[in-house]
Structures are given as C-alpha cells and as structure tokens.
Amino acid sequence: xxxxxxxxxxxxxxxxxxxxxxxxxxxxxxxxxxxxxxxxxxxxxxxxxxxxxxxxxxxxxxxxxxxxxxxxxxxxxxxxxxxxxxxxxxxxxxxxxxxxxxxxxxxxxxxxxxxxxxxxxxxxxxxxxxxxxxxxxxxxxxxxxxxxxxxxxxxxxxxxxxxxxxxxxxxxxxx
Amino acid sequence: xxxxxxxxxxxxxxxxxxxxxxxxxxxxxxxxxxxxxxxxxxxxxxxxxxxxxxxxxxxxxxxxxxxxxxxxxxxxxxxxxxxxxxxxxxxxxxxxxxxxxxxxxxxxxxxxxxxxxxxxx
Numbered sequence: 001x002x003x004x005x006x007x008x009x010x011x012x013x014x015x016x017x018x019x020x021x022x023x024x025x026x027x028x029x030x031x032x033x034x035x036x037x038x039x040x041x042x043x044x045x046x047x048x049x050x051x052x053x054x055x056x057x058x059x060x061x062x063x064x065x066x067x068x069x070x071x072x073x074x075x076x077x078x079x080x081x082x083x084x085x086x087x088x089x090x091x092x093x094x095x096x097x098x099x100x101x102x103x104x105x106x107x108x109x110x111x112x113x114x115x116x117x118x119x120x121x122x123x124x125x126x127x128x129x130x131x132x133x134x135x136x137x138x139x140x141x142x143x144x145x146x147x148x149x150x151x152x153x154x155x156x157x158x159x160x161x162x163x164x165x166x167x168x169x170x171x172x173x174x175x
Numbered sequence: 176x177x178x179x180x181x182x183x184x185x186x187x188x189x190x191x192x193x194x195x196x197x198x199x200x201x202x203x204x205x206x207x208x209x210x211x212x213x214x215x216x217x218x219x220x221x222x223x224x225x226x227x228x229x230x231x232x233x234x235x236x237x238x239x240x241x242x243x244x245x246x247x248x249x250x251x252x253x254x255x256x257x258x259x260x261x262x263x264x265x266x267x268x269x270x271x272x273x274x275x276x277x278x279x280x281x282x283x284x285x286x287x288x289x290x291x292x293x294x295x296x
Binding site: 033055058 | 198200201202231233234235237238260261262266269270
C-alpha cells in the first residue's frame with residue numbers, strides 16, 4: 001500500500017525544483033489575507049499575469065478560509081499551514097489544516113438550494129489549473145492547488161532551481 | 176477612517192446607494208443588512224452597490240451580495256453594481272450575479288442606464 005505523503009513532500013507538478021515558502025496561520029478570519037498576499041508576491045516574481053495572480057489570490061484565500069472554518073472548526077489555536085512550491089513553469093500551493101472537520105465538497109450552481117453559501121471550493125476549482133484534496137494520515141485536510149505559467153508567457157524563474165525529494169501521493173481526490 | 180465592516184447608505188430620490196467597505200466578508204453581513212433595510216424604509220426603487228473602496232471580497236462576502244440582490248429583486252427593485260475590478264466582475268459572473276444585477280463601471284454609467292428620469296425620482 002502506497003504511503004500517503006506528509007504535507008511537506010506532496011507534489012502536484014512533475015517539476016521538482018525551486019524554492020519553498022511556508023506560512024503558518026491561526027484559524028482566525030482575516031489572516032487568510034497574509035497567505036493570499038504572499039502568494040501574490042511569489043506569483044508575481046515568477047512572471048504570472050495580473051489576471052492569474054488575482055485568480056490565485058482568491059483561491060488561496062478561499063482554501064485558507066475553508067481550512068480555518070471547516071477543517072479546524074474555527075478553533076483559533078489550530079493552525080492553517082500554507083506551503084508554496086516554486087517550479088520552473090508552475091506554482092503549487094498546499095493548504096493544510098489540523099482538524100477533524102471535513103471540507104465542503106458541494107459546488108453551488110444554478111438551482112443549488114442555498115446559493116448564498118459554499119462558493120469557496122467552486123472558485124478554487126474554476127480558477128486553478130489543478131486541484132487535489134486529500135485527507136492526511138496524521139489528521140487534517142490538504143488542498144493543493146496548481147497554477148501554470150502559460151506556454152507563450154513562460155519566463156525563466158528569477159529564482160534558482162534546486163532538487164527536492166518528494167513522495168508519491170496516495171489516493172487523493174483530484175479535480 | 177471608515178470602519179472596515181460598516182456599509183454606508185444614502186438615498187437620492189428613488190435611488191439608494193450601499194457603499195461597501197474595503198473588505199466584504201462574513202463580518203460585513205450585519206452592517207450591509209442594516210444599510211439595506213434603511214434603504215427599504217426610504218422606499219428606493221433602485222439600489223446602487225458601490226464597490227469602489229472594496230479590495231477584498233471573499234466567498235462569504237459574495238454570498239452576502241447574492242442574498243441582498245435576491246432580496247431586492249424579489250420585490251421589484253433594480254440593482255446595479257459599480258466600482259468592481261475586472262477580477263471580481265468575473266467572479267460575479269461565475270456565480271450568476273450578473274444575471275440579476277447590472278454591472279457597470281462607475282456611478283455615472285449607472286445613472287445613464289437608470290435614465291435619470293422616472294426611477295431617479
């Protein structure tokens with residue numbers, strides 16, 4: 001049986017190089033903006049367009065909010081950990097919570113009974129190039145989002161690449 | 176300095192304005208509805224949602240906007256939104272808000288569309 005990865009070594013992209021940025025947040029509304037803005041800086045440095053940076057900001061904020069509100073059940077002392085992995089042509093952002101809560105899976109849409117709630121995962125799905133949701137063996141949820149540089153606008157990263165070990169992921173949910 | 180969760184309101188004839196703050200989130204809900212109910216009492220027929228100061232709208236904030244728009248539209252009010260960035264106009268479109276409200280660039284465009292006539296009082 002394939003061991004599920006710890007949050008530190010999961011990989012979404014085949015690119016296995018580049019710096020890693022890690023942020024630990026309390027599960028308090030408003031702190032998602034720290035991760036959101038940090039992701040914007042990283043993506044800007046990588047050469048993403050302003051539009052894609054805005055998409056990433058929204059997705060990261062929503063993932064952090066879900067982790068805090070649902071995964072960590074609003075426990076302000078529980079941590080939301082955000083890990084950003086820079087690769088040559090993509091940026092992956094993993095958002096991990098520590099709780100027993102389950103992340104919402106429903107996607108609101110036309111005819112959805114309560115259109116006022118639940119749009120977080122909808123935005124993440126629609127705005128990111130790849131999304132993987134996993135339950136961590138030590139407890140907690142992990143949402144990994146990947147955004148890819150468009151082939152025509154791909155630029156060499158201004159950051160040096162470095163090799164990084166990784167583990168195969170288990171059987172996470174991918175969308 | 177504007178309290179970051181307070182939604183200001185004003186009525187000019189039959190047009191009511193909701194001036195949203197920098198952050199539109201779950202914490203904005205109470206203030207938004209207080210402001211909206213004030214416009215209801217003022218019997219406005221058009222609601223203009225001003226997002227010029229809004230830099231951050233999360234999913235709960237967008238859910239709040241859906242709620243307000245549905246409440247207004249249900250009783251026959253027309254709803255406009257202006258001052259949104261291109262990114263948030265895109266998100267509004269994704270959730271179907273642009274089917275229920277008219278998104279324009281600024282208040283001048285809103286007033287042009289309203290007609291400055293009957294609905295302006």
